[in-house]
Amino acid sequence: MPGTPETDSLRTLPGDDIRQVMWRFTDKFTHQMLVQSSRGVARGLVARLVAGGVRETHEWTPEKASLLQAFDEAGITALYLDPDMGGFIDGPKNFAMSLVAFELSWVDAGAATCSMAGHLGLAPIHEKGTPEQRAFYLARTCPPQPGEDRQTWRGAFCLTEPIPYVGVETGLLNGKVSIKEWPEGGEPLLQVEKRGRFITNMGFANFVTAAVDSADDRIKGSCMVILEETDPGLFDRGPATRKLVHQLSSTRDPVFSLTVPASRIIGGYTVKDGVIIPAFDHSGVIEAVFRRTRVTVGLMTSAKLLSAIEPVLRYQRTRFRGGESVTPGTARYELGLQQREDALHRLIDIWATGEASASLGFATARLFDDLDPIERRKDAILAERGIRGDRAAMKALAAVGQQAIPSIKAGTPIDDELARFVVLDAVASVLCPAVKLWNTGQGATMMREAVSLMGGYGITEDCPGFLGYKWTDAQLEATYEGPEAVQRRQLSVTMTNEVFLAQFEQWIREMRGIGARKPGTGACTLASAMTLWLWTLHHLQKATDADGAKLYKSSRQGVTFPLADALCWLLAARFQILDVLELEARAAESAEFHETAHGFTRFFTDLCHVQSAHAAGEVGRITAELVYGYNRHPSxxxxxxxxxxxxxxxxxxxxxxxxxxxxxxxxxxxxxxxxxxxxxxxxxxxLPGLQTFQSLRSRMDGCITGTRLAKDRAAEALTKVMIPEAPDYPA
Amino acid sequence: MEFHIVVCAGLVPDPLQTLEPVMGPAGPGLKNEALLPSVIDPWAAHALFEAAHLARARPGSKVWLVSLAPKAKLQQVLMVVAQKVPFDLVAVDGPANGFTDASACAAALADAIAAIPGLDRQKLLVFGGWESASRAAGTTLQMVGERLGITEQFQGVDAVTVGADGAFEVLERIEGGRHQVATCSGAPAVCGWATGSLHEPPNSPQVGMMNMRTLMPALQKARAASVPLAGAFGAAAVPSARRDTRVVKDMSPDAIAQEIVEWIRQ
Known part of the structure; x- marks a missing residue:
């Protein structure tokens, strides 16, 4: 663009206009408003609560409860609802929920968890409930409209069971449901016995959606039931969980022994030969719910990383000011710790990780918004094609996937709706656990880095930006909704789906093409790393160890899990590059926006290069260990x-x-x-047969050429970027 | 008696940002001005909230927000403001950095107000900020009123109480923390608001959704106004920061107040 100096780089921190482009919601005004509303709550009430010390107690206090009203007023509570139920966003809401969680977590992820857990409690009813259940509970969870005088109902989701070390297997439910009474011709009454552990929102929930297994021959399998606080029996909220983190959400270990009508079985039931058959077993409901909400959790950690940039910059700049010998105009006064390369380089690493994880998370949330309507139509499409029953459907979808593979590899549009579903589903099944695993796991590691950059200040309650809290909170995010092993387990299965791998091959070509057009993005490095990963996967699927045992199988987690970890690095770096390209493309369309975006494009491009090199390094390390490590060393x-x-x-x-x-x-x-x-x-x-690996690895290492130059440029930009005079929320 | 209330509200750079005046080819401006986030001028925001409150109390009344600002920045700011109270937007695309010429700015605003379809001049109340968080020429609103032929003008307004006949009583700030009480027989009038007495309304997505139906079309058809930047400045410096920080917890409000008083006396 004429008139813009080529050396122009980062001048200010990125604002909403930049993020809206990168994360693709420039035309979604409801989402933009929601961001502002959530930000108002986060940087207002939430920040004041944290600064005021409410994290010092496990109990749900009136101060913490004020969050709920703030959520109601800001539209966060009603976000999950469709407009006919009092909500304001039509259609899928994965992306909108992610934006809200991101904004709240910018200040405190416990507050985000508090808002999300309400949606989570409602989600089984929203996803699988009968029309009557949806109408009843969704209407009550909508905050009262002007003129209404009623209480907003809050929900909690109760899956996790007590208690480790007492013989409970995590794959089994010990919550039980049996038939207490079954009047002739009437509705059965169920007796529900359930104990929960680490149940969020339990301090104030009016109803609970709980997973239970049958303890009665007259009930088939498992299901989820709705329990209300006024049901006859015991609704004991239990003691507050003594968690170390996320203190702005209420977490307790409840005990339920309640009698409820069978109409509370989520999704309803049928009766066959005197046996109640729930429409959905508990795992079917949970899968539908967690599949989406895990993405939101991943973005909570991304927000923390990006929120850490400004406080660390300010700390670095002002570190030495105030000393008698440090006078304005001197490098020590103006730059402070930024005179030192290490301080800058480490901050670049944090920023690059934050960008990559946010890009991966938001892309996945958008993908689920695309997938949701097709997924809801899937059964109807199958029925239209005369395909009935789960087994027949799986067979048909597998065939559709096979047919779609050539188009996927060629990168040509797929017109068939069912084929589009198969592709989106295959990709979503990888991206969802990848976001949850990588964003939270690597995010927690990098948050520790951010804390360390603040010196001793970082680990105090007075640290601006609450970085110490954010670091420890991140560890819980890595555990919520399935700890890291669960995500790795899922990835190790879904990443071998042929449809996904076809898509992955197309992504390699895409990255290579981008690398040709935009060499500074690191896309070529990434393409080389992706190629190495794919070769390694194929190799390990066929290879055996020194004792002849098969390497790639579900029980061999020493093989499958690290490979899943490596994939996450690649995915995050890919979406980071795509977001920067989007920014560049939009900037090219408007001279006015180009003026705003140009410096950001250059800086973010350098961050992409840095992150691609990190990803390649991880992939090289992991694949080399796996390819060589299972052979016995020559003697x-x-x-x-x-x-x-x-x-x-x-x-x-x-x-x-x-x-x-x-x-x-x-x-x-x-x-x-x-x-x-x-x-x-x-x-x-x-080792015979590994020359290809050696060649690919050697090529990838060479592709890292130039990445440290990019890091130097980005680091230099950090010394010049203008930051606000003061933080925009108290600490 | 219903009113047609037009609120003139500009944008100002987010006061938390580093605001460094610089001379550019087009005149004075702020360093990295295009990149700095903006907020609605807080003085004008009070006027907007008071206008919405008054309109709600007088059925049949309507509120327009007339804003002279860069279109792209205005859009971002509206994502917050539009959730506060209902209004129709009249957008004028132009600079809003505190260096615009007050006269030209007033002319652009007056022209935009005069062109509002369906506006009844006999019901017109022009609201705005008495001051501004940017350069505070303190004359723009008066000139808007003059250009529209409105001679009943009040500045430093903290309250407007409307009677059944449409006449209203106005409290204007004067020295010593006191108010001057004036009575006006009715519209049209200009009110330059001080802070008023209303708190900032919470965000309401429903209000935002309702406003958004008209705001985005209004932004798209915003016409550009030629508003020159005023003069030049010799030098500008950020006041030197004085920092004397102590972290004290559990201090009583009385003790804090006493310390502040002593600090002021120094």
């Missing part, structure tokens, strides 16, 4: 097998190739006449 005990040669053989060859003996020992393992050899663990590894 001096079996020199023939290891391809060694003897001193005699070297001397013999020297007669044919003069000078050979002089150089042989530098590139071959030689056993001397007295049996001695070079001092090392064994002969060097020469």
């Amino acid at each position: 001096w005990d079996d020199v023939c097998a290891a391809g060694c040669c003897t001193a005699q053989e070297v001397d013999d060859l020297d007669t044919l190739i003069p000078g050979y003996a002089a150089t042989a020992r530098s590139y071959a393992d030689v056993i001397e006449a007295d049996g001695s050899h070079a001092p090392k663990a064994g002969p060097c590894v020469r």
Whole structure:
């Protein structure tokens, strides 16, 4: 663009106009308003509560309860509802919920959890409830409209069981449901016995959606039931969980022993031969719910990383001011700790991780918004095609997926709605656990880095931006809705789906193309890392270890889990690059926006390059360990097998190739006449069939060329970026 | 008696940002001005909330918000303001950095108000900020009124109490923390608001959704106004920061007040 200096880089921190473009909601005004509303609550009430010390108690206090009214007034409570139920956003709300969680977590993720848990409690009813259940509960969870005088109902979701170390398997439910009474011709009354652990919103929930298993021959399988606080029996909220973090959400270990009508079974039931058959078992309901909400949790940690940038910058700049010898105009006064490269480089790493995780999270949330309507139509489409029953549906979808693979690989549009569903579903099944796993896990690690950049100040309650709290909170985010092992387990299955892998191959070509057009993005580095990962997956799926045991199988988590970890790095870096390209594309359309966006594009491009190098490094490390690590190292005990040669053989060859003996020992393992050899663990590894891996890895390492230059540029920009005079929320 | 209330409200840079005046090719401005986030001028915001309150109390009344500001920035600010109270937007695309010429600014605003379809001049109340959080020329609203032929003008307004006949009593700030009480027989009039007495309404997504139906079309058809930047400045410096921080907890309000009083006396 004429008139813009090519060296222009970051001048201010990115504002809403930049984020709306990168995260694709420039045309979604309801979402933009929601961001502002949530931000008002977060940087107003939530920040004041945290600064006022409400995190010091596990109990749900009146001060904490004031959050609920603030959520109601800001539209956060009604966000989950459709307009006909009092909400204000039509259609899927995954992305909108992610934006709200992001804004609240910018200040305190416990507040975000508090708002999300209400949606989570309602989600089973929203997703799978009967029309009557939806009408009853959704209407009551909508805050009162002007002129209405009623209480807003709050929900809690009760899945987790007590208690570790008492013989409870996490895959089984010990909550039980049985039939207490079944009047002739009337509705059965159920007896529900359920104990929960770590149940969010339990301090004030008016109703609970609980997972239970049948303890009665007259009820088939498991289900979810709705329990109300006024139901006959015991509705004991239990003691407050003594968690160390997320103190702005109420968490308790409740006990329920309640009698409820069978109409409370979520999704309803049928009766066949005197047996109640729930329409949905508990796992079907939970899958529909968690599949979406895990993305939101991942974005909570992203918000923390990005929120840490400004406080750390301000701390670095002002670190030495106030000292008698530090006068305005001196480098020590103006730059403070930013005179030191390490302080800048580490902050760049934090920022790059934050950008990548936010890009991955928001892209996934948007993808679920695309998937939701098709998923809801899927059954109807299958019925239109005469396909009935779960097994037939799975077979049909698998066939549709196979047919779609050539189009996916070619990157051509897929017109068939069912095929689009199969592709989106395959990708979503990978992205969802990836967001949850990587954003929270790597996010927690990088939050520790952010805290460390503040010195001792970082680990005090007075740290601006509440960074110490954010770091420890991140650890719980890594556990909520399925700890890291659950996400790795899911990824290890879904990432081998042929449809996903076809998509992944197309993404490699896409990144290579971007690398050709925009070499500074790191897309080419990423493409090389993606190729290496894919080759490794295919290799491990066929390979065996030194004892002949198969490597890629579900029980071999030492293989599958690290490979899942490596994939997450790649996905995050890819979406980060795509977001920056979107910013660049929009900037090219308008001279006015170009003026605003140009510096950000350059800076974010450098961050992409940095992050791609990190991703490539992780992929290289992990794949090398997996590819080599399961082979037994050659031993001096079996020199023939290891391809060694003897001193005699070297001397013999020297007669044919003069000078050979002089150089042989530098590139071959030689056993001397007295049996001695070079001092090392064994002969060097020469594994047949791994030349491709070595070549791919070597190429990827070379692709990292230039990334440190990008990091230097980005670091330089940090010394010049203008930041606000003061934080916009108290600390 | 219903009113047609037009609120003139500009944007100002977010006061938390570093605001460094610089001379550019087009005149004075702020360093990185295009990148700085903006907020609605807080003085004008009081006027808007008072206008909405008055309109709600007088059935049949209507509120317009007339804003001279860069369109892109106005859109961002409206995502907050539009959730506060209902209004129709009249957007005029132009600079809003505190360096605009007050006369030209008033002319652009008056022209925009005069062009509002269906506006009844006999019911017209022009509201705005008595002051501004940017440069505070303190004359713009008066000139808007003059250009519209409205001679009943009140500045530093903290309250307007309307009687059954449409006449209203106005409290204007004067020295010493006191108010001057004036009575006006009715519209049209200009009120430059001080802070009024209303708190900022909470965000309401429903109000926002309702406003958004008209706001975005209004933004799209905002016409550009040629408003020159005023003069030049010799020098500007950020006041030197004085920091004397102590972290004290559990201090009583009386003790805090006493300390502040002593600090002021120094």
